[in-house]
Amino acid sequence: MEFIDLISINKLDGVILKYPRQENVDGTVCITGHHLILSSRKEGVRELWLLHKNIDAIEKKENKISGGITQGGSLFLKCKDLRIFQLDIGSTTELHQVAQTLENLSSLQDPSLFYPFFYRHMHPIMENGYTLYSIEGEFTKVLASEEWRVSRVNQNYSVCASYGKAVVVPKSIDDETLAAAATFRQGGRFPVLSYRHNNGAVLLRAGQPLYGPKHRRCRPDEAILNTVVNAGMKGIIYDLRSSNAISQQQNKGGGTESAANYSQWKIYNRSMDDVDNQQQLLESFSKLIEACVDRDISSDKWISRLESCGWPESVRNALHTACIVAQHIHQKAEPVLIHGTRGEDATLLVCSLVQIILNPDCRTVRGLQALIEREWLQAGHPFGSRLRCGPFGAQPRAAPAFPLLLDCVRQFLEQFPCSFEYRQAYLVALYEHAYASQFGTFLCDSDQERQTRGVYDQTTSIWSWINQPDELATYLNPLYEPTPNVIWPSVAPMSYVIWEELYLRWLVEQRTESREEQYRAIRAREQQLRAQALAARRELCDLAAQYYAHAPTEQ
Incomplete structure (x- = not known):
């Protein structure tokens, strides 16, 4: 298929672009295989370059004139990055041609036709982001303990289609046992190591056991789990589903572990059914953005509407669950296994948040990259399906589980502004590129699919771009102070803060003085007071020394 076959019209003059908080732009629209480009002859007006993949929904409104005759109309382009553009077009025929062309190009499903396969990075690549975070490199300390090993039982993706080629498992468990255990877990997702804390306690993740109504048993699976439990201790299994959801799965052959x-x-x-239920999570996100777009309601009603959409509750529930799991690991040194149904959404979300709580490395720029690589990309989160549409669209299997992770991290940044090396702009960039990008990192549903389609050979990794010194500087937090401490986020209802810098950035004027600037001023004042206190203490010591030097000695 050629792009030209999908383009009914590739250039149109006299199009009016209307955009919130911006002057109307009269310009020319050009449509290429990957971009809608609007340019104007007016000086000082920047060109608009919009990736077709960024378009989430297209609404068409014709202008009705006397006698029921139509004359042109408007196209409303609702984007996954939450922008909404209005294009006014004078001719009805051209209105329909532009609409049909954008519908054709924005609904392509074949990843090989997406922009990352055609994009060529203009600057030299200093490091290949696709090879930065290997399993061996990420688990160096764990593998040195002689208790764990890297298994390549899934080298050909034949044991588990959604796992990567390499996973970390107990050293005493051979590959035959792993393959047998995979037949007992949903999607072949046998238990693998996610994180090992500095006290030796481990976090594992898996898919649900295929227990079924006949109470099926799998001794290889039991062997894997029992290997990580020390004598005199019990491990903890957190099933991230409600009892009702487990019962429904059991009727389909699934279920939970037998006591x-x-x-x-x-x-x-x-229960985190609100995350694993893709339709429910997408509806929640859509209602959140709908409430943000609708600004003509009173403040009290707006806050009530935000809360009732369900998104803030999902954020708090994810953080609360992660805190509970982290307490078992950090305070009681208990091994924990997490799973839901398939273990591709809520499971990965909780495992990631637990590590942000416990592991300070995950609070650095590269640490978050490594976390996303091993807990989302290599762990089989289906980015291609989940982010096929945004809050304005409706596609089967679509769900914003990854944006939910970013919102949760945003809550951490709000509560611990000095504990993270990165700032909000980093999270916003990840949000945008996860949905539509010139980079291939978030393409496809699994490592196997990315390998088969040539993503690693034919596209550029987003980490290659972000880690360039000039680009990296824009994401660094000037208030960052590394700390080895565990951080415990507040999950009280009043602690949730709407992510204005993402959800409202196109709709309202952002504050001229950011929180970052406020914190910087407070820190500067603190340092000034500390310096004054130190100077006063030194002066007091000098006066005391002078006094005792001249004081008469006792006879």
Whole structure:
């Protein structure tokens, strides 16, 4: 298929662009295989370059004149980055041609036709982002403990289609046992190591056991889990589903671990059905953005509408669940296994948040990159399907689980402004590029699909771009102070802060003085007061020394 076959009209003059908080622009629209480009002859007006993949929904409104005759109309382009453009077009025929062309190009499903395969980076690549974060490199300390090893049982993706080629497993468990355990877990997602804390406690993740109505048992799976439990201790299994969801899955052949067969483990339910239910999560996100777009309501009603959409509750629930899991690991040194149904959404979300709480490395720029690589990309989160549409669209299997992670991290940044090397702009950039980008990092549904389609060979990694010194500087937090401490986020309802810098950035004027500037002023004042206190203390010591030097000695 050629792009030209999808383009009914490639150039149109006299198009009026209307955009919130901006002057109307009278210009020329050009449509290429990947971009809509609007340019104006007016000096000082920047060109608009919009990736077709960024278009989430297209609404068409014709102008009705006397006698029921139509004459031109408007196209409303609702984008995944939350912008909404209005294009006024004078001719009805051309209105329909532009609309149909954009519908054709924005609904392409074949990743090989997406822009990353055609984009060529203009500057030399200093490092290949696709090879930065290997399993061996990320788990160096763990592998040195002689308790864990890297298994390549999935080298050909034959054991688990959604896992990467390499996973970390207990050293005493051979590959045959892993392959047998995979047949007992949804999607072949047998238990693998996600994180090992500095006290030795580990975090594992997996898919649900295929327990079924016949109470199926799998001794290889039990062997994997029992290997990580020390004598005199019990491990913790958190099933991220409600009891009702587990019952429904059991009727389909799934279920949860049997207490009789997993006697060395305590099994708890911590419902995150709102995340694993893709339709529910997408509806929640859509209502959030709808509330943000609708600014003609009173403040009290707006706050109530934000809360009732369900998104803030999903953020708090994810953070609360992560805190509970982190307490088992940090305070009680207990091994924890997490899973939902397939283990591709809520499971990865909680595992990531636990590591941000416990591991200060994840609070650095490269640490977050490594976390996304091992807990989302290599762990099989289906980015291609989940982010096929944004809050204005509706596609099967689409769900903003990854944007939910970014919002959760945003809450951390709000509560711990000095504990993270990166600032909000970093999270916003990840949000935008996850949906539509010139980079290939977030393409496809799995490592296997990216490998098969040539993503690693034919596209550029987003990490290659972000880690360039000039680009990296824009994402660094000037208030950052590295700390080895564990951080515990507040999950109280009043602690949630709407992510204005993302959800409202195109709709309202952002504050001239950012929180970052306020914190910087406070820190500067603190340093000034500390210097004054130190000077006063030194002066006091000098006066005391002079006094005792001249004071009469006792007889």
